[in-house]
Amino acid sequence: MSMRLSRVAALASSLLLAAGAALFGAGQAAAAAQADFGYVALGDSYSSGVGAGNYDSGSGACKRTTRAYPALWAAAHSPQTFSFAACSGARTGDVLANQLGPLNSGTDLVSITIGGNDAGFSDVMTTCVLQSESTCVNRVNQAKAYVDSTLPGQLDQVYNAIDSRSPNAHVVVIGYPRFYKLNGTCVTGLTEGERSAINGAADYLNAAIAKRAADHGFTFASVAGAFTGHEICSGSAWLHSVNWTNIGESYHPTAAGHSGGYLPVFTNAA
Numbered sequence: 001m002s003m004r005l006s007r008v009a010a011l012a013s014s015l016l017l018a019a020g021a022a023l024f025g026a027g028q029a030a031a032a033a034q035a036d037f038g039y040v041a042l043g044d045s046y047s048s049g050v051g052a053g054n055y056d057s058g059s060g061a062c063k064r065t066t067r068a069y070p071a072l073w074a075a076a077h078s079p080q081t082f083s084f085a086a087c088s089g090a091r092t093g094d095v096l097a098n099q100l101g102p103l104n105s106g107t108d109l110v111s112i113t114i115g116g117n118d119a120g121f122s123d124v125m126t127t128c129v130l131q132s133e134s135t136c137v138n139r140v141n142q143a144k145a146y147v148d149s150t151l152p153g154q155l156d157q158v159y160n161a162i163d164s165r166s167p168n169a170h171v172v173v174i175g176y177p178r179f180y181k182l183n184g185t186c187v188t189g190l191t192e193g194e195r196s197a198i199n200g201a202a203d204y205l206n207a208a209i210a211k212r213a214a215d216h217g218f219t220f221a222s223v224a225g226a227f228t229g230h231e232i233c234s235g236s237a238w239l240h241s242v243n244w245t246n247i248g249e250s251y252h253p254t255a256a257g258h259s260g261g262y263l264p265v266f267t268n269a270a
Contacts, residue, residue, distance in 0.1 A: 038081040040102045040166070041070030042095055043113040046176060046262075047086035051240050051252030062087035063248075067255045069262035070111055073270065079109070088248070091117045092154040100161055107166035109270055113174050114158060115209050118151055119143045124201065125251050128194050129242060136190075140197045147208045155212040163216060172269045173213040173220050174262065175206040177227035177239065179251060184233030189241070195233070221269040226261040 041047055048059070049068025056064050064084055065071065074082040083102030087094065092114055103110070120143045128136035162171055179202060180186075180195035190198075203224070210220040230238035238257030243249045253261060 036106070037077075037079040037109070038083075038104075038107045039070075039074060039077075039079040039109040039111075040083045040107050040169075041074075041086050041111050042099045042162075043086040043111070043174075044090040044117055045086075045088040045248075045252060046113040046116070047111065047174075048084075048088050048090075049086075049258060050088045051249045052255040052258050054255075059087075061089070067258055069258045069266050072259060072263045073111075073266055076267075086113075089117060090114065092151075092158050095158050096161055100165060103162060103165035103169075105166065105168065107169045110162055110166060110169045110171045111174060111266060111270075112158070112162070112171070113176070115147075115151055115155060115205060116176055118154055119147050119205055121251075124198070128190060128198060133191050133193050136194045137197045140201045143201055144204050147205055151205075151208060152212055155209065156216075159212060159216040159218060170270070171213075171216075171218040172266060173209060173218050174266060174269075175209060175220065175222045175224065176202050177223050177231070177253070177257075177261065178202050179232055179239060181229075181231040181234040184231070185235045186233035219269050221265050223261055223265050226265050227257070230257070230261065 045051075045063065047068060047070055048063055049055070049065035049071070050063045052065050052067035054065050054067055056066070064086065066075070068086075070082075070084055070086065074084075085099040085102055087099065090099070095112070095114055120139075124139050124143050127139040159171075162169070178199040180190075180199055182192060182195055182199070206222060206224065210222070213220040227238055230236055232239050232241045238254050238261050240249050240252055240254060
């Protein structure tokens with residue numbers, strides 16, 4: 001081999017070794033980044049998984065389950081740390097008092113659903129199921145007034161606390177579905193006027209939550225589109241209607257609602 005050819009071969013060999021080392025280093029860096037990734041799931045029953053079943057007995061009244069979207073995401077992406085703090089019935093004050101412990105400067109991802117209980121979701125649904133259409137609509141309007149007057153400040157407190165504890169985290173605030181398909185398969189139960197009012201209230205609540213999330217630089221992820229065609233009265237519902245054997249699951253996503261609705265929406269936003 002000529003001197004020139006040998007030098008060319010040596011150079012090519014060096015370049016290949018350098019490229020291999022760079023790729024190996026990049027792979028190590030990616031693996032290290034994955035290994036250091038921390039995810040914290042906060043919020044209410046729509047994050048803990050009420051309605052999906054198979055509840056962890058250790059979570060008590062919080063009713064967390066591996067079928068909920070946070071646990072499904074963690075199982076698919078294997079973060080080094082996963083803290084599942086969401087709890088059934090939680091309001092903004094409960095998040096502040098009981099759920100923020102896992103957050104720290106190393107937290108990379110946070111998800112949260114919150115605000116529905118503050119706005120009186122459970123009482124709205126109880127009123128609409130048991131009382132007249134006019135009483136239902138009046139109660140919906142009371143909830144919307146609360147969303148206007150009080151909820152934004154409560155959300156600000158929660159979002160400020162998350163940002164203070166985990167300033168580098170990507171925070172995904174997830175909304176609530178519309179509950180009913182109008183003019184659908186249901187022939188008994190609520191009137192169409194009541195169903196329309198409840199859907200309108202869900203949209204109203206989501207709009208308020210989305211605005212507060214955006215003002216804090218957080219990502220708002222809507223599930224309304226994902227649940228379209230899977231509302232109550234759709235014939236393929238991902239939401240429980242009134243569940244008389246387990247009343248707490250009423251108007252919550254089923255396991256299919258978490259895996260087919262909430263999970264892909266969160267995955268796209270995370």
